Amino acid sequence: MKRTLILLALFLVSGAATAWYLTDEGQQQKSTLLSEDRNFKVEDTDAIHKIFIAQRSGETVTLERKEGYWMYNGKYRALPNAVDNLMRAFREMQMQYIPPAKAAPSIIRDLATQGIKVELYDAENKQLKAYYIGGATVDERGTYAIMEGAEQPYVIHLPTWEGNLRFRFNLSGDRWRDKSIFAQEVEDIASVVIEYPKQKNNSFRVEKTEEGYTVDPFYDITPTIKRSISQGKVEGFLTSFKQIIAEAFENEHKKRDSILQSIPFSIITLKDNDGLEKRFQFFPIQFETIDHDASGTPYTREQVERYFVDANREDFMLAQQVVCGKVFWKYDAFFD
Numbered sequence: 001m002k003r004t005l006i007l008l009a010l011f012l013v014s015g016a017a018t019a020w021y022l023t024d025e026g027q028q029q030k031s032t033l034l035s036e037d038r039n040f041k042v043e044d045t046d047a048i049h050k051i052f053i054a055q056r057s058g059e060t061v062t063l064e065r066k067e068g069y070w071m072y073n074g075k076y077r078a079l080p081n082a083v084d085n086l087m088r089a090f091r092e093m094q095m096q097y098i099p100p101a102k103a104a105p106s107i108i109r110d111l112a113t114q115g116i117k118v119e120l121y122d123a124e125n126k127q128l129k130a131y132y133i134g135g136a137t138v139d140e141r142g143t144y145a146i147m148e149g150a151e152q153p154y155v156i157h158l159p160t161w162e163g164n165l166r167f168r169f170n171l172s173g174d175r176w177r178d179k180s181i182f183a184q185e186v187e188d189i190a191s192v193v194i195e196y197p198k199q200k201n202n203s204f205r206v207e208k209t210e211e212g213y214t215v216d217p218f219y220d221i222t223p224t225i226k227r228s229i230s231q232g233k234v235e236g237f238l239t240s241f242k243q244i245i246a247e248a249f250e251n252e253h254k255k256r257d258s259i260l261q262s263i264p265f266s267i268i269t270l271k272d273n274d275g276l277e278k279r280f281q282f283f284p285i286q287f288e289t290i291d292h293d294a295s296g297t298p299y300t301r302e303q304v305e306r307y308f309v310d311a312n313r314e315d316f317m318l319a320q321q322v323v324c325g326k327v328f329w330k331y332d333a334f335f336d
Contacts, residue, residue, distance in 0.1 A: 037150045038095040042120060042128055045087045050121040053169055056114055061176060069178075077178035085168045089158065090120065090129075093165065096142045096157040107153045110134055111146050116169045136164035174249040181280065181309060181319060182244040182327070188272050189238050193218060194329065195267040204331035206234060215334045227335040234334055240326045241270065246309065246317035256316050259283050259308050266328060281310040282324070 042048060051063040063078050063086075064071045070078040099107055115132035122128055134144035134153075142155035143165040156165065191207040195218055203218035213234040217224060250256070264281040271277040284304040307324065309317040 037147055037152060038154050040093050040095070040129065040131060040145060040147070040154075040156055042090045045091050047122050048087070048090065048120050048128065049123045050125065051086065052117075052119040052121070054117040055170075055172070056116070059172055061171075063176075072176045072178075076176075077180070078176055079178050082168075082171060082176055089165055089168050092158045092160070093156050094159065096155045099144070099153060099155055104153055107134065107144050108146065108151075111144060111153060115146075116166065117148075118169060133166050133169050135166060140164055174251065177249065179246040179249065179317070180244065181246050181311060181317065181324065182241040182270070184241045184270065184272065186235060186238045186242070189241065189270065190273050190275075191269075191271045192238065192241070193267075193269040194327075195269075196265070197263050197267070198265070202330040202332075204329075204334075206237070206334075215331070217331055222331065225332060225335050229334055230336050237327075237329050237334070244319070244324050244327065246319045247306070247323075248318045250308065250316045250318050253308075253316055256308075260310060264310075265304075265307070268327065278312045280312065282319070283308040283310070 049065045051061075053061040053063075062073055063083060064074070069080075070083045072078040111132045111134045115134045117130070117132055119130045120128040130148035132146050132148065134146075136143055137155055141162050142157045144153055145156045145165075146153040158165065189208065191205065193203075193205045195203045200219045201217075201222050203222065205216050205218050207214050207216075212231050213229065215229050215234065253259075260281075260283075262283060265284045266282045268280045268282070269277060270280075285306045285308065286304055305321050307319050307321065309319050309324075311317055
């Protein structure tokens, strides 16, 4: 009898412990599922190697990490600022609050019809996250989102920033593209030719040789300058090509064809060490301004603040004189 009571007690204690364990384990799993359901961030954004974004309009965007830059749709370099904005969102976004239960069905419907799908992948093409980004809350301080396969929508935000996160994912077309006209390191440049069709004496050719750089007139009719070439000046000129960024793409400009028929202010042909050659034409956008001579008499003169740029017959861009003007050197500027 005594032995039976002892065994019964041990059984009850063991059963209670098992029940406690199973209950705790179940709660852990439930907690984990809930946690993943609302965990939109990827703290280590270096692990992200591919971003896929799909709009309800049918437009899709694929951003892929390369060595030191990102590619957009496998063809163009992506705009660094656009990618940086995404990375900050991935790194910092978090749940702000759970919407009221009554509002959940309409929020889910909106996410289903207007949501932007976002998928993140690592270097092995393993999916890290997949969710939908919806519209903003009424106060514009939060954004609706739902994890793929989940039933509970959330309001997410960046703790240190107020605004609609959707805008970071809602770019289209050329707005994802890097607007660099030139992004060339000095050591990667083999030659540069600058033609000024209306100022031929200022046109020139710079070439890299084993002994240093040579500078020659582009047109045969231009007299050759006999003074010594300043290698430092040439390197200073080539440094200008490291970062020249356009103001905007104008590929849909209605006067593009007629502008291309006009005479450009400058034509720049740049060749890299691999023999890849690109040609850029700069068409000035002129406007009239009133100036005064030494006696104070007013007169009208033409001024240029911007250029249309034909980039290698592929893109049509708008660039500011204050930005791209630093590459417009003259032939006689390279000599001691």
